[in-house]
Amino acid sequence: MTNTTLDIEALRDAAGAATDFLRTLANPDRLMLLCQLSGGERCVSDLENETGIPQPTLSQQLAVLRREDLVVTRREGKQIYYRIADPKVLAMLDQLQQLFCPED
Amino acid sequence: MTNTTLDIEALRDAAGAATDFLRTLANPDRLMLLCQLSGGERCVSDLENETGIPQPTLSQQLAVLRREDLVVTRREGKQIYYRIADPKVLAMLDQLQQLFCPED
DNA sequence: CAAACAATATATATTTATATATATTGTTTT
DNA sequence: AAAACAATATATATAAATATATATTGTTTG
Numbered sequence: 001m002t003n004t005t006l007d008i009e010a011l012r013d014a015a016g017a018a019t020d021f022l023r024t025l026a027n028p029d030r031l032m033l034l035c036q037l038s039g040g041e042r043c044v045s046d047l048e049n050e051t052g053i054p055q056p057t058l059s060q061q062l063a064v065l066r067r068e069d070l071v072v073t074r075r076e077g078k079q080i081y082y083r084i085a086d087p088k089v090l091a092m093l094d095q096l097q098q099l100f101c102p103e104d
Numbered sequence: 105m106t107n108t109t110l111d112i113e114a115l116r117d118a119a120g121a122a123t124d125f126l127r128t129l130a131n132p133d134r135l136m137l138l139c140q141l142s143g144g145e146r147c148v149s150d151l152e153n154e155t156g157i158p159q160p161t162l163s164q165q166l167a168v169l170r171r172e173d174l175v176v177t178r179r180e181g182k183q184i185y186y187r188i189a190d191p192k193v194l195a196m197l198d199q200l201q202q203l204f205c206p207e208d
Numbered sequence: 209c210a211a212a213c214a215a216t217a218t219a220t221a222t223t224t225a226t227a228t229a230t231a232t233t234g235t236t237t238t
Numbered sequence: 239a240a241a242a243c244a245a246t247a248t249a250t251a252t253a254a255a256t257a258t259a260t261a262t263t264g265t266t267t268g
Contacts, residue, residue, distance in 0.1 A: 008156055011139060015132040018204045022135075026126035027255085028119040035115060044215060052112055056258065059216055064255095078214045078265055088203045095199045099192045100122045131225085148245060160228065163246055168225095182235055182244045 024068045025092060029053050029061045034084065037071065038093050043079040128172045129196060133157050133165045138188065141175065142197050147183040 025031055032051050036042055042050070048058055062082065065071045072085040084090060129135055136155050140146055146154070152162055166186065169175045176189040188194060 008154070011136055011155075012132060014204050015135045015139070018200045019130045019132050019135055021204075022126050022130035022200075023255095026123045026130045028116060028123050029256095031119045031123055031126075032115055035119070050112070051115075054258080055215085056217090056260090057256085060256085063216080075265095080215065091199065091203060095195065096122045096126075099195060100118050100125075127225095133226095158228080159245085160230090160247090161226085164226085167246080179235090184245065 020068070021088065021092075024064065024070060025089075027061065027064075029057060030065060031096075033058075033061060033065065033082075034070070034089055034093060037082055037084050038090060041081045041083040043076075043081045045079070047082070124172070125192065125196075128168065128174060129193075131165065131168075133161060134169060135200075137162075137165060137169065137186075138174070138193055138197060141186055141188050142194060145185045145187040147180075147185050149183070151186070 025034065032053070033047060036047060036050050044058065044062070047053070048055060053061070062071070066073065070084065070086050070089050071082050073080050073082055129138065133155070136157070137151060140151055140154050148162065148166070151157070152159060157165070166175070170177065174188065174190050174193050175186050177184050177186055
């Protein structure tokens with residue numbers, strides 16, 4: 001006899017972890033920020049210029065990315081530099097680029 | 105001179121489309137449903153039994169998946185069968201399985 | 209040490225998503 | 239056509255995310 005309850009619970013656990021991750025990416029501002037950071041480290045003013053995201057939103061959304069450990073920071077003088085800290089982000093950005101940015 | 109405005113707008117457009125998609129997947133119930141459907145067509149009572157999702161939630165979340173054109177249905181007598189309609193879903197499920205369900 | 213600057217934090221209104229209870233529609237069977 | 243069943247729809251309370259305005263912290267430079 002096969003107990004499917006465990007399978008469902010395992011599926012639900014994995015689904016929970018995956019959806020936490022997906023929800024963090026599922027915002028245009030945050031996704032754009034991660035796209036920029038996939039090209040390497042950026043300080044906040046770089047990100048502001050490159051994306052046009054207004055400062056308070058930028059700060060709020062960077063805080064979300066930090067809280068979820070998708071990025072880490074380092075201070076250099078006045079500037080704070082951000083970079084991607086979770087390799088899953090890069091894998092997912094690749095996948096999204098294949099699906100939503102054909103040939104570029 | 106390089107105009108980065110167009111690039112940013114293009115990036116924002118792509119980010120918008122991608123995040124619409126991600127947000128639809130970013131719910132544990134919907135993700136579980138899509139996982140089940142990735143194994144082939146299912147009717148609603150199958151999905152209810154396999155996932156343990158209560159009926160009204162099931163109906164509500166299946167409606168979201170229909171509205172976003174991620175699934176389509178076909179009626180056979182009393183049963184309504186669901187299947188995945190968007191190949192991007194399968195690509196994303198594969199990716200998520202690699203990232204969140206190592207070796208199984 | 210005060211001014212200027214880079215960044216973060218807080219506050220609030222609004223929108224959106226979710227959970228959950230209840231009601232309705234449509235199909236088949238007798 | 240009425241009963242039984244499969245599924246969908248509605249309603250509402252609650253929670254979460256977002257936009258946006260304003261305030262604060264920390265660092266450097268003159």
